[in-house]
Amino acid sequence: MEILVAKTAGFCFGVKKAIEKAFNEKGERIFTYGPIIHNKQVVEELKDRGIDVVENLDNIQPNDKIIVRSHGISKGEYEKIEQMGAVIVDATCPYVKHIHKIVEQRFNDGYKIIIVGDENHPEVRGINGWCNNTAIIINEIEDLNKIDKNLGRICIVAQTTFNQNKWYKISAELIKFAKEILIYNTICSATDERQNEAIELSNKVDVMIVIGGKNSSNSRKLYEICRDNCKKAIFIEDENELNLDEVAGASKVGITAGASTPDYTIKAVIEKLDSLNKLEDRTYESDDEIDYNFKNLSVGEIIEGRVIHITNDEVFFDIGYKADGILPKNLASNRIINLKEIFKIGDVYDLEVVKLSDKEGNVVLSRLNIEKYDILEELEKIKEEGILIKVKLISEIKGGYECLYNNIKAFLPESHSGITQRDEVKNLFGKEIEVNILDVKLQKNDSIEIVVSRKNVIKKIMEEEKRKFIEELSFGQELKGRIKSFIESGIFVTVGPIDVFVPNSEVSWDRKVKPQKEFKINQEVNIVITKINKNEHKVSGSIKRTMKEPWDEFISKYKEGDVITGKVVAFADYGAFVEIIEGVDGLIHISQITTRRIDKPSDYLKIGQVVKPKIISIDYDKKKVSLSLIV
Structure with missing residues (x-):
């Protein structure tokens, strides 16, 4: 009898890591939330080590260690475990975590989520929990008859262990159901490889044996594939369920196993088969012979x-x-x-x-x-803690820049680059820049890619530059700057790394000046620092104080009793204002306009009218001038 063993049989890497995490945990009260994988033997082995299964989160206590199963859980369940004060040990398969991210993001973007998979499977229930349990779940092509034919915008994901052929058929039909559609084939590569190898192997043998838990979705799908391609397919959980009479007389027997099947179970089945006949060709690769009598060793182990x-x-x-x-x-x-x-x-x-x-x-x-999975965990930790990393800028690509971090591909979106000028880009190529990690992605080809941003880095650099600049400022210091913007109450002038606020009252000695008419955006101006708030990083300044004050010119030229020539520039109920020199106005009180009685200044005077009043008083402290037209 020739026994051919699929090289993809048994634990996938995600399951291996989950089990390793569970076996390595130490403490008094450790639980897995639901079975860590769909395999009774592994669950019993964990139980023997003091790690039991908890099905109801209301039963956990503060400081309990809760191991999240490889199938993953909902967002609400994560939050509840944290609220209960328990410690989360996350053993979720990275492929499943990737689906959680897609579903949460696209749900928040307004897409209707469709999950192609078994609605009763814990993985699918967990995925649904990342879109508030609002997903449409499709397991069979017939399920499409039950849903709305006009869904608008939809996003489709798949259970990681779903049958690839069924996925293609269902997703192809779903294209007809929406105006806009995002399709993510999230069937993990290990599942795809396992199913393809099962098709190939089951076509070569007389009997095909599938080893896996009866409640394991991926094992059941393997059995269905083998049953369709081999005249005799047998589905067993372990060697105890194998009836040798069913395989007696077969010249070729094939073996594959689900992602939750331990190597020792596969080897036990092989040894039982070997009792029928000496193993002639036991291979995990079609052309290489393995000597199980020397040591149990297999590809993928x-x-x-x-x-x-x-x-x-x-x-x-x-x-x-x-x-x-x-x-x-x-x-x-x-x-x-x-x-x-x-x-x-x-x-x-x-x-x-x-x-x-x-x-x-x-x-x-x-x-x-x-x-790879250690790196994934490390990158997720760096992301969550906001730690800065250094990436090398490699090239400009569509939408941003390609970078490298420790030989890991990184994408820097243009909107997060902080690069504003073409010359700046040329100077950065080949150099390392500091960035934050925005997202960590496990690609379909199993490669890792990160999305990074310089926004926070540049913000911190600018804040530090502002802090240092403001620390060195002093009251009365005169600096050059450029007009940045106008607001109703004044002007912002960029000086070095900071914006200085110039209130309207400090723009010009002439109160009649309108800032937006007098100045232009990007115009260079001199300012004098008038206020410094180091705690809030706010600075105020004055443009008018860089120029000679008109009052000084006025008092050097005029005194009380002098007759001046001026223009009427404004009225008030109590009088008229006359411009003596630019920047200095005098008030003609209504009683000093004429000897006859008037109700208001405009009864006697007009705006723009040239008059020759006498200076009757000067208030040097308040810088006010009183005038009279009565001789």
Whole structure:
């Protein structure tokens, strides 16, 4: 009997990380909110370690550790756990988290959310909780008959373990239901690969065995695929459910397993099959033979290895196998590293098996996936804490700029770049700039991309520049600036990194001057600092005080008793104002306009009329002049 084992069988990386998180947690009261994965054996193993399942959040206590299952939970459930005072240990699959972000953002943008998946699956219930549980959920093509045919703007996402062929059919039909549509194929790449391999393998064998929990969505879908392609498909949870009579006589038996199936369960099934016949070809890759009698080792398995030798291009590990493990430089890190600086003889590392034998017979290892999810967590933490990072500006692309952060692709939107001039861009290419992380994305090809912004960085730099500039200012200091804007109460003048407010009363000695007629935007002016508020970073100034005060000219030229020639410029109920010189007006009280009785100044005088009044008094303290037309 030839036994062919799918290389994608068993835990996906997201599930592995979730289980690792659970097993590594320590404390008195630790719970998983719902089963961490759809596998009874793993759930029981956690229970044996004191980590039980809690189904009702009302039962948790302050300081309990609550492990969020790999399927994820709703936004409201996150908030409730925090309100209860418990500690969240988030083991949500990164692909699922990515869907949460899409749904929350597009829901807030006004799109109707459609989830293609099983409405009873915890992943789908969790996703729905990021759009206030308002999503339309479609599991079968027939479900489309139950929904409105004119939905306006819709956004479609998929359960990560959904059947790819059904997804294409449903999403193609949904195009007819809306005027505007956003389609996100959020079926994870591991699910896609697993399903494609199941199709290929089930077409080659006489019997196809699918191992997985009966309540596991992805395992059930694998079984459906295999059943459609193989004349005999068997769905079992573990080796105890395998009836050897059903496979006896088959020349080729295929095995695949769902994302929640542990390696030890797969190996137990293989060993039971082996009792029928010596295993002739047990492979996770179609052409490579595996010796299970030496050590249980499989592609995709996470193992520990001890460093035994380091070169510039490879690291060799003792992995307790018949052959050493080899870690090529291109699989050692998502970042550019020097192997000899990072790895030390005797150090122990987690490693992923990617090939069981290279040309020299070594097991090929990788740290890319292991490191990738560590990097994702690190980037999310940097984002949440608002920590600044340095990225290198590489090139200008549509909508912004391409950057690199530790060999991770970063996108700097033009609106967040703070770049206002073309010359500034040229000077920044190839250089590092400080930025904040706005978003962390796991792409469909499993690569990581971050979206960054310079807005906060530039804001902080400008605030510091303002603070330093204002600290050095002094009352009465004269500076040059440019008119920035006009408001009803005055003018803003840009001086260095700050805007100085010049109230209308400080624009000109001539109170009749209208600022917007006298000055223009970007016009250069001199100002004198009149007020400084260092706490609020506010500064006031004066334009008129940079010029000689007209009053000084007036008192040098005139005295009481002098007759002046002036023009009537304004009326008040109590008199008329006459311009003596530019910037100095005198008041002719209504009783001093004429000897005959008048009701108002305009009965005798006109605006613009030239008159020759006598100066009858000068108030030097209040800078006021009284005039008379009565001889």
